[in-house]
Amino acid sequence: MNNQGTRSKEETGMLTGMFRDRENTENAYRSLKERGYTDDDINVLMSEDTRNRYWGDDADKSELGNKALEGTGAGGAIGGTLLGILTQKYGVRALTVGAMVLSTVAVAAFGQTTPDLQRLSMICAVAGFCLNGAIVGLYALFAKAFPTHVRATGTGFAIGCGRGGAVIAPVIAGYLFQWGYSLPTVAMTMAAGSLLAAGVLLFLKLGSEGSVQPATQRESQQGLKGAEA
Numbered sequence: 001m002n003n004q005g006t007r008s009k010e011e012t013g014m015l016t017g018m019f020r021d022r023e024n025t026e027n028a029y030r031s032l033k034e035r036g037y038t039d040d041d042i043n044v045l046m047s048e049d050t051r052n053r054y055w056g057d058d059a060d061k062s063e064l065g066n067k068a069l070e071g072t073g074a075g076g077a078i079g080g081t082l083l084g085i086l087t088q089k090y091g092v093r094a095l096t097v098g099a100m101v102l103s104t105v106a107v108a109a110f111g112q113t114t115p116d117l118q119r120l121s122m123i124c125a126v127a128g129f130c131l132n133g134a135i136v137g138l139y140a141l142f143a144k145a146f147p148t149h150v151r152a153t154g155t156g157f158a159i160g161c162g163r164g165g166a167v168i169a170p171v172i173a174g175y176l177f178q179w180g181y182s183l184p185t186v187a188m189t190m191a192a193g194s195l196l197a198a199g200v201l202l203f204l205k206l207g208s209e210g211s212v213q214p215a216t217q218r219e220s221q222q223g224l225k226g227a228e229a
Helices: 022-034 048-055 057-086 092-112 117-145 148-178 183-202 213-228
Strands: 005-009 014-018
Touching: 057 092, 057 117, 092 117, 092 183, 117 148, 117 183, 148 183
Parallel strands: none
Antiparallel strands: 005 014
């Protein structure tokens, strides 16, 4: 399937084209649909081998999964970086809660979306952006939530709980599907975790909304006073 461009036959009003892969083929198909052509106007010819390779059940799952992972990874990298920059101007807690709420919306929207590659990639990018941004914000908040002498232990324990949730969540989703629940319902259930965490974070007592540096300075000042005494 090599791209050979397109050509029109004026005498028949026919437009033909050859495409190298599934993505180019589907882009051309969507372009024709957007121009007002119907399925009766469009004919697609392919061999049985091409159909099995690019449009078989395994190919569909692999293609959707790969695109989703690409979107999630790209969004996650941008989200973590951007939240880190925004903490220089805005409070970490507010940014983290906002990222959690937006991730809830993104995951819920994922369950409502039709299996379209572009839409799924976009939603996964938004979800990855918000989730990774929230994780970066939580790391910063750990420094405020735990006293200095237990900060490493508390942070490790919190991260361990997060890893445990990442292991349990797919198992729960699998059982929900097995019990007959639809994708939108399962997506809403999984998204509820971020919303619950955002609610808990709102009522969590933390130190001042600055960085860890003020606390370090207070400890140094207390040590100097003790030395002077």
